[in-house]
Amino acid sequence: MPPLELLLQQALNGVMLGVMYALIAVGFTLFFGVLDVIHFSHGDIFMLGAFAGLSALLGLKAAGVAGAALALPLAFAAAMLVTGLVGVAAERVCVKPLARSSPLMTLLATLSLGLVLRESVLIFYPRGADPKPFPQLLPQGGVEVGGVAIRYENLAILAIGFAAMIAVDRIINRTRMGAAIRAVAQDPEAAQMMGVNLDRTVDATFFLGSALAAVAGILSGLYYSEIHFIMGITGGVIGFSAAAIGGLGNVYGAIVGGLLFGVLQTTAAALIPRGSEFRDVVAFAVVMLFLVFKPSGILGEKSVERV
Amino acid sequence: MALVLVWAAELAVFALVVAGILAERPLPLAATGLAIVAAAVGLRLRPGLRRALVAAFVAHRRAALAGGALLALALPLALRASPYWTFVAALALLYVTIGQGLNLQIGTAGVLNLAGAAFAGLGGYSVGLLTVTAGWPAWLAVLAAPWVAVIVGTLLFVPILKTRGHYLALVTIAFVFIFNILMNNFEFTGGPQGIKNIPTLRLFGWPFTAKPSLLGVELPAHANFYYAALVMASLTTLVLRRLHDSWLGLTLNTLRDDEIAARCCGVSITRGKLLAFCIGNFFIGLGGALYAVMVGFVSPPDFDFGYSLVMLSVIIIGGVDSIPGVVLGACLLLPLPERFRFLHEYRLLLYGLVIVVMLLYRPQGLWPAAIRRYR
Numbered sequence: 001m002p003p004l005e006l007l008l009q010q011a012l013n014g015v016m017l018g019v020m021y022a023l024i025a026v027g028f029t030l031f032f033g034v035l036d037v038i039h040f041s042h043g044d045i046f047m048l049g050a051f052a053g054l055s056a057l058l059g060l061k062a063a064g065v066a067g068a069a070l071a072l073p074l075a076f077a078a079a080m081l082v083t084g085l086v087g088v089a090a091e092r093v094c095v096k097p098l099a100r101s102s103p104l105m106t107l108l109a110t111l112s113l114g115l116v117l118r119e120s121v122l123i124f125y126p127r128g129a130d131p132k133p134f135p136q137l138l139p140q141g142g143v144e145v146g147g148v149a150i151r152y153e154n155l156a157i158l159a160i161g162f163a164a165m166i167a168v169d170r171i172i173n174r175t176r177m178g179a180a181i182r183a184v185a186q187d188p189e190a191a192q193m194m195g196v197n198l199d200r201t202v203d204a205t206f207f208l209g210s211a212l213a214a215v216a217g218i219l220s221g222l223y224y225s226e227i228h229f230i231m232g233i234t235g236g237v238i239g240f241s242a243a244a245i246g247g248l249g250n251v252y253g254a255i256v257g258g259l260l261f262g263v264l265q266t267t268a269a270a271l272i273p274r275g276s277e278f279r280d281v282v283a284f285a286v287v288m289l290f291l292v293f294k295p296s297g298i299l300g301e302k303s304v305e306r307v
Numbered sequence: 308m309a310l311v312l313v314w315a316a317e318l319a320v321f322a323l324v325v326a327g328i329l330a331e332r333p334l335p336l337a338a339t340g341l342a343i344v345a346a347a348v349g350l351r352l353r354p355g356l357r358r359a360l361v362a363a364f365v366a367h368r369r370a371a372l373a374g375g376a377l378l379a380l381a382l383p384l385a386l387r388a389s390p391y392w393t394f395v396a397a398l399a400l401l402y403v404t405i406g407q408g409l410n411l412q413i414g415t416a417g418v419l420n421l422a423g424a425a426f427a428g429l430g431g432y433s434v435g436l437l438t439v440t441a442g443w444p445a446w447l448a449v450l451a452a453p454w455v456a457v458i459v460g461t462l463l464f465v466p467i468l469k470t471r472g473h474y475l476a477l478v479t480i481a482f483v484f485i486f487n488i489l490m491n492n493f494e495f496t497g498g499p500q501g502i503k504n505i506p507t508l509r510l511f512g513w514p515f516t517a518k519p520s521l522l523g524v525e526l527p528a529h530a531n532f533y534y535a536a537l538v539m540a541s542l543t544t545l546v547l548r549r550l551h552d553s554w555l556g557l558t559l560n561t562l563r564d565d566e567i568a569a570r571c572c573g574v575s576i577t578r579g580k581l582l583a584f585c586i587g588n589f590f591i592g593l594g595g596a597l598y599a600v601m602v603g604f605v606s607p608p609d610f611d612f613g614y615s616l617v618m619l620s621v622i623i624i625g626g627v628d629s630i631p632g633v634v635l636g637a638c639l640l641l642p643l644p645e646r647f648r649f650l651h652e653y654r655l656l657l658y659g660l661v662i663v664v665m666l667l668y669r670p671q672g673l674w675p676a677a678i679r680r681y682r
Contacts, residue, residue, distance in 0.1 A: 111421075116656055284484060285485070295474060
């Protein structure tokens, strides 16, 4: 049994990863809520967010904007705008036209769209096949509390991640658009009869979810100091897994699921010999078990189909 | 008269395909391109001709099949100058086998399987382990390997088959990733290097690396595998055609279309889905097994998620639940990118775009499934 400090350390790292996963998972769950679809290219929109953020940072650096305090918020804003628009475009082209046909169709269309996004970055981004170094803009250094090393950088990532989650919570629960999103998730037809503009609400949902993916993308770049065009595949699968564990359609479930997945990964890495290679195997295995025994997720509603 | 029309049409398609593959210099290339465009436009503009062709094919089904079989047998003769294209043709036939298996799962039974690459990989790796580590003869390993895919699939998926579309998609995707990570990290599978030096097939003392000769013409060694894959693909297609037309195929269709209604009619969902899943995995694993002996080695990147998408595209392009569609899809999708090598970099991008466009504008595929006919 490894010492307690190691476990605590791993739990902390797990929460850090979990925050990023949760931000991706919230997108999956929001989209599922309004349109009942799984938007599989979401992982690649996460990747696109990282690349948009990197480009913005490089552009700002070239323009002479020094200092993380100014450059980073601007980069976040730019990346969120880019992915938000791409997300809405993806929804209009690939998701909504197929939403009424079988789930297989949307699944395939969005999987293929993800492939297109991935390959576009590979081909059209300068030297897109190589991993790109991501500038380290967060404060370095750290403190040690009871044998657990806490780096300022990680604290900043946690803070940004949780700020984004609180913002989502506010948008969904306190704004008119949020009320519209909730209404459409409950019953699209009834929402329309109450004067909710369905198309605009769906657009807004996809903008919001995709913008969150950009936040996750930049955070991931800051955390690993590196981004790569294939990061969206694992990012997407993990995000979807997290949303499924939490219960598709439930925003808080997605957050819990994301954190759980992150902690699972890091504890697996700590507890199992050669665990860092097998951590995803363990995490996915747990996801499979979850779906067997609790298919509606932690916070999902149990659905009963009536004929 | 109609018989002549059938054979002439088949011969024309054969000639266009061979010319399309082999034409290299600008003039023949342009001529072939023009001929293909002319044929397409001609069929479009002359509905009378099109109807006559369809009627002739319907009336002389057996003759058409025999002619097609003869031409498929003759293809290596036409491609004998190019071992590479013989290989590609064999690969396309492997994808026919794999695609038929996957089509039974996704198209007929509606069991979404995005782990095609992993099940093909289970077949391929089993062949590698059985021959290299356990010393089995290759043909026995190829026959045994698909069962590994079936057994692993059954063990892992029995509990999950009851869950619906989205979750099954997630679990199968996760399975591809797990398979890849495990193959990359296990010692006994050779890690990232995979398994090398898989012995080639040997039938009645005839090694598949020797160059066969047909009608006195020497063919490239890959022609052996072409014929093996042709036999396999034809048998698979025949078996699954019969299965699709049987009561079982109809049962699986009802499962796909409305689970609740199917249950009300006394169809067991778990049993039907499991049956389709196992039979499909058998053929996917068989394709992977033959791939392993054909190429001579297996490694993790040969079976990653991207290949699952290629297998899916075969079905989508051909037509979901359409048996001839799968054949058409595999024979188009595998060779075309090889032909346009200058587009190699953009290959996957184009795959993705083609599938999106197909799904939006022609979701039934190039050769849509026919409505069941009962006589």
